Amino acid sequence: MASADQEINEPAGLNSARARVRMRVPSVAERVAEELRYQLAEGFLVPGAKLTEATIAEDLGVSRNTVREAFAELAGERLLLRQPNKGVFVATLEAGDIHDVYTVRRAIEVSSIRAGGSPERIAAVRAAVDEGKLAAAGKDNEGLGSANQHFHGAIVALAESNRLNTIMAQILAEMRLYFHKATLNAHFYSDWLTENEHICSALEAGELERAGDLLLAYLNRSEQQQTAIHGA
Amino acid sequence: MASADQEINEPAGLNSARARVRMRVPSVAERVAEELRYQLAEGFLVPGAKLTEATIAEDLGVSRNTVREAFAELAGERLLLRQPNKGVFVATLEAGDIHDVYTVRRAIEVSSIRAGGSPERIAAVRAAVDEGKLAAAGKDNEGLGSANQHFHGAIVALAESNRLNTIMAQILAEMRLYFHKATLNAHFYSDWLTENEHICSALEAGELERAGDLLLAYLNRSEQQQTAIHGA
DNA sequence: TCTGTTGGATTGTTCAACAATCCAGCGATC
DNA sequence: GATCGCTGGATTGTTGAACAATCCAACAGA
Numbered sequence: 357m358a359s360a361d362q363e364i365n366e367p368a369g370l371n372s373a374r375a376r377v378r379m380r381v382p383s384v385a386e387r388v389a390e391e392l393r394y395q396l397a398e399g400f401l402v403p404g405a406k407l408t409e410a411t412i413a414e415d416l417g418v419s420r421n422t423v424r425e426a427f428a429e430l431a432g433e434r435l436l437l438r439q440p441n442k443g444v445f446v447a448t449l450e451a452g453d454i455h456d457v458y459t460v461r462r463a464i465e466v467s468s469i470r471a472g473g474s475p476e477r478i479a480a481v482r483a484a485v486d487e488g489k490l491a492a493a494g495k496d497n498e499g500l501g502s503a504n505q506h507f508h509g510a511i512v513a514l515a516e517s518n519r520l521n522t523i524m525a526q527i528l529a530e531m532r533l534y535f536h537k538a539t540l541n542a543h544f545y546s547d548w549l550t551e552n553e554h555i556c557s558a559l560e561a562g563e564l565e566r567a568g569d570l571l572l573a574y575l576n577r578s579e580q581q582q583t584a585i586h587g588a
Numbered sequence: 589m590a591s592a593d594q595e596i597n598e599p600a601g602l603n604s605a606r607a608r609v610r611m612r613v614p615s616v617a618e619r620v621a622e623e624l625r626y627q628l629a630e631g632f633l634v635p636g637a638k639l640t641e642a643t644i645a646e647d648l649g650v651s652r653n654t655v656r657e658a659f660a661e662l663a664g665e666r667l668l669l670r671q672p673n674k675g676v677f678v679a680t681l682e683a684g685d686i687h688d689v690y691t692v693r694r695a696i697e698v699s700s701i702r703a704g705g706s707p708e709r710i711a712a713v714r715a716a717v718d719e720g721k722l723a724a725a726g727k728d729n730e731g732l733g734s735a736n737q738h739f740h741g742a743i744v745a746l747a748e749s750n751r752l753n754t755i756m757a758q759i760l761a762e763m764r765l766y767f768h769k770a771t772l773n774a775h776f777y778s779d780w781l782t783e784n785e786h787i788c789s790a791l792e793a794g795e796l797e798r799a800g801d802l803l804l805a806y807l808n809r810s811e812q813q814q815t816a817i818h819g820a
Numbered sequence: 821t822c823t824g825t826t827g828g829a830t831t832g833t834t835c836a837a838c839a840a841t842c843c844a845g846c847g848a849t850c
Numbered sequence: 851g852a853t854c855g856c857t858g859g860a861t862t863g864t865t866g867a868a869c870a871a872t873c874c875a876a877c878a879g880a
Contacts (some may be wrong), residue, residue: 377775383672398612421653424657425656425657425660427658428660428661428664429660429664432660432664432665433664436647455749456749456750456751456752457751459747459749459751459752460696460749460751460755461754462699463695463696463699463700463747464695464699465694466690466699467694467695467698467699468695471622471676477614484599494787515691515695517687517688518688519666519688519689519692519693519759520688520695523692523755527751
């Protein structure tokens, strides 16, 4: 059945990789990484916490070596920090990290929106805006947060670049880890809800320069706010 | 002796991580990754080549598990491609990859140069230009290539962002892998040697917008050239 | 020519072991 | 009383061996 599916889905024989990805069973190491990513995003694992290999291995019912592979992956994503011979720790916000993260965001988000995008991609941005409005109407703080992430992810997706998309995904994962629910109060959201609306409108109207300026201004302000809350 | 060094180098007690990095002995897995990175950059391992775990392990005199860790690291850097149950292969240039890479470069390089940088960072850009001239005078093709990489690395370094720097380093490693010596003929270099000079001059003069425009134009042209040589 | 099967090779994963390293606690010394 | 050095336990780094799962090429048969 697997092979039949494969033949049906790839008559051209070109995109075999894509077809295989769809039906592929994630390896154990990947599932461990996924589980840890989830726990990090959800706030189960707080910054600075130590992750002991043996403990994680036992908890998840896998071997230590497999846990190690997952650690290597997450360390590459800056979610975990490996300190040789001491252990791996949940990444913590060091001095300058906030500025650093926003520097990356300014580079790739502004560049993406200034180049515009296909109608479908623009529609995705609009969808994220609507998602935010809906969450706001339902006072769903959780939903508001992810809507905002979808919005900014959709902006980067305008560029249709796999590499930019994965970079942005990592940055967003970092932000979920650092700026967790506790720091995200309603006061925060009300600001950018209308802001996103404006940015999206400018994008739809083809006023790319203005959209870029608005986005840049938002990012600068957001950085200031976050810096004010957390340390420098 | 080690502890003495440590105390001398960190009177503030703040940057303990940095000090430790300097004296740290790389783990075996890291050295394996480093060796593979070298062989990739040097063209020993060509795109598409299969890397068998057992073979590499025996060649380097390490265990299979250690090789696996190194593979995970390099796969995260897009230098190797892991195909489950089939093996790891040296990354190959897929359709759209060239455009993808240049999209990232446009985003982070142009953004970095438009924001300017400290005099020291600007001096580093100038140094890379001079390095290129020197290599050109000595008809050192090898040196020309790395001088160009240093130039673009120095531009990104203007932003003083660790994250942008590592992103750029990965992109440059990819380019070394894909666009290897064979494709880099002298005709290529003569173009951007004067180009870099102009960009650097504009940067030094504080004409950031112009510097950004020049850099952008260069990147666009470079993408066209590379696309013409390799497939789409 | 196509289809199934089979066997070898390679990967994915586990387990157990040991060396290297770190760390906290505890005396010994001044 | 503070500092120094030591020691023991815990954790990481790395290895080697083992086995199941998967893939692939070659082969046999319809």
